[in-house]
Amino acid sequence: MRNANKEVLYGLYDDEEVLLKAVVKAQHEHRTIMDVFTPFPVHGLDPALGLSESRLHIAGFVYGAIGTLTALLFMTWVFTRDWPIIFGGKPYFSLPAFIPITFEVTVLFASIGMVVTFYTICGMAPGVTNPTLDDRITDDKFCIAFDVTNADADEKSDIQSFLSGSGASEVNTKNI
């Protein structure tokens, strides 16, 4: 596994508002959060963690544009050069007839391209097992995790007291 032997100290919160406040507090205290896990998207978490806007949609636009061009150029080539057929008395190059297919291929390219890009960025692929800190973070718990692999005892207890002090209902350590 990629991140084997990493020691993680994490706190579980019952409520997303408490979590959000804890994240803001951690940022004010200049603590380095390894990651935050939530069962659903929490409004405001991205700016609180200082994450910049995703560029996935820019990639999506590029894939879509490639799809548009592919469909238009391919159909144009097929129907004007490679295998011209007259349909319903229409000219070989019949733009209105191409539009629905162009639209579909644009959507197809954009969606598949974005999914593949997203999976690649996240390191997800068939056969990959991702260690979970706690099963309940996919259900009703909100989690802030700190990497304490290289931390000494003082630092660990400091993080521990930060987690419980900011409203965590549980604090655990796990090697992943």
Added chain:
Amino acid sequence: MDQLNFTGKHKTVLIGFMILGLVCMGLTFAFDDELHTRFWSNYLHNSVFFTGIAFISVFVLAAFITALAGWHVIFKRVWEAYAQFLLVGLGLMLLVIIGIWGHFHHLYHWADKEAVAADPILSGKSSFLNPVWYTLGTILILGTWAFFAWKLRQLSLDEDKNGTADFDHHRRMRIWAAAFLPIAGFTSAAMVWQWVMSVDAHWYSTLFAWYTTASWFLSAVSLTILTLVFLKSQGYLEKVTFDHLHDLGKYMFAFSIFWTYLWFSQYMLIWYGNVGEETVYYRHRLDHYPVLFYGNLLLNFVAPFFILMRNDNKRKYGTLVFTSVIVFFGHWWDFFQMIKPGVRITAMEALAHHASGHGEHAEHATEAAHHAVDFAMGFSIPGLLEIGTMLGFLALFLYFVLNRMSKVPFTAKNDPYWEETTHHVVEIHDVEQVLGHH
């Protein structure tokens, strides 16, 4: 400031524009052909356009109330005021009706008894396309719309004064709103057929009502954005945030695509089917009105699609106002494109008919009229007189609407969604913003 102070400068400016509109209409009338085609088609065009905006306002209010939406409540007084314009719209359309009965204009081919009798298609449609139905339909349906607009606003205003904790007013509003939706769906289609589609009396499209209503919707949304930005610049509605405007921007973006979808669907089906009596509509526009035809797509699809695609652009006053102006003008242009070519043919045929008298020449003259569609200001493209007329109607609309608005507070303090709408968040850029709410 919770109540609009509509006085002095703004009134003067709007009255000024109304006078400009009247002068433009007068000039159009004076330098027109003998049937005053340009004048009457301008009048119909603007009346239908602005009445439609009022209709969409009450429709959207009803839809949002039924869908339990809350985000719009902070500016719902604006739409409530817009919707009251339906009563003025009824007055405006009455003049068109008087024109039909008095034969003051030749906007509609089906209003000409002789032509209908000689024409199997028109006489086949005459059970629906006739002056009686036009009159009854317009008065009854516009009256119904205006009634619902009044009822929803009256309940909303009464809720301010006598609202209770069990939200009894809102419950009643939901019943009225839900009742209005099917009525609005069917009646708007009937009105669009009679007011707009029947200027091309031989032609029909089953998609037309959707397409026209989408056009109205976009005009209403873009005008709403402009009104909100104006009111904010005057210091009102300070709780209307970028998040509310962002959502309106999304509506403008999404419905521009929806409009294009309908525009294209109508075009492609007719193009593919290749049935002469359907294709004549587009053939005529492509051959003689290319600026109108392609400009329509440029203004209403290309511009809003590419400008509003980026998320950030829906959260900037400048871009949003710029796009709203384009879209508003674009859909005014769309209605121009729907009405003018058809009216022009009808008028030319009538003129040719009058000139040649009755008999065998008549048919010949009609034939000639179809080909005599050279460039003409006010038909091939909107001229300055059309712009002036539109500004006059816009000023009338705004004068009436702002006047209605100034009578009541903006805050719907007893609306069950008041808390929700004041905390409406689409996108958080600053985490303190969300923590501050709690």
